[in-house]
Amino acid sequence: MVSGKSNLVDIDVExxxxxxxxxxxxxxxxxxxxxxxxxxxxxxxxxxxxxGTITMLEWLAVEKGLI
Numbered sequence: 001m002v003s004g005k006s007n008l009v010d011i012d013v014e015x016x017x018x019x020x021x022x023x024x025x026x027x028x029x030x031x032x033x034x035x036x037x038x039x040x041x042x043x044x045x046x047x048x049x050x051x052g053t054i055t056m057l058e059w060l061a062v063e064k065g066l067i
Contacts, residue, residue: 007059008055008056008057008058009055009067010049010055011027011053011055012052012053013053014026015048022042023041023046023048025054026038037065039066041064046060
């Protein structure tokens with residue numbers, strides 16, 4: 001669950017896989033060969049909104065290359 005209320009961002013993603021501790025997401029970006037870039041996001045740092053978006057702290061979104 002996301003803690004704190006400042007600097008939160010909502011990111012549009014497709015969840016491709018889920019484990020007990022993380023989501024594997026696709027955020028609409030492909031590599032130079034046209035393969036989808038998938039990113040692991042820890043559930044302890046993000047909130048799945050069940051509407052195609054995930055809320056997270058802005059620093060994490062920047063670190064993961066989502067914004």
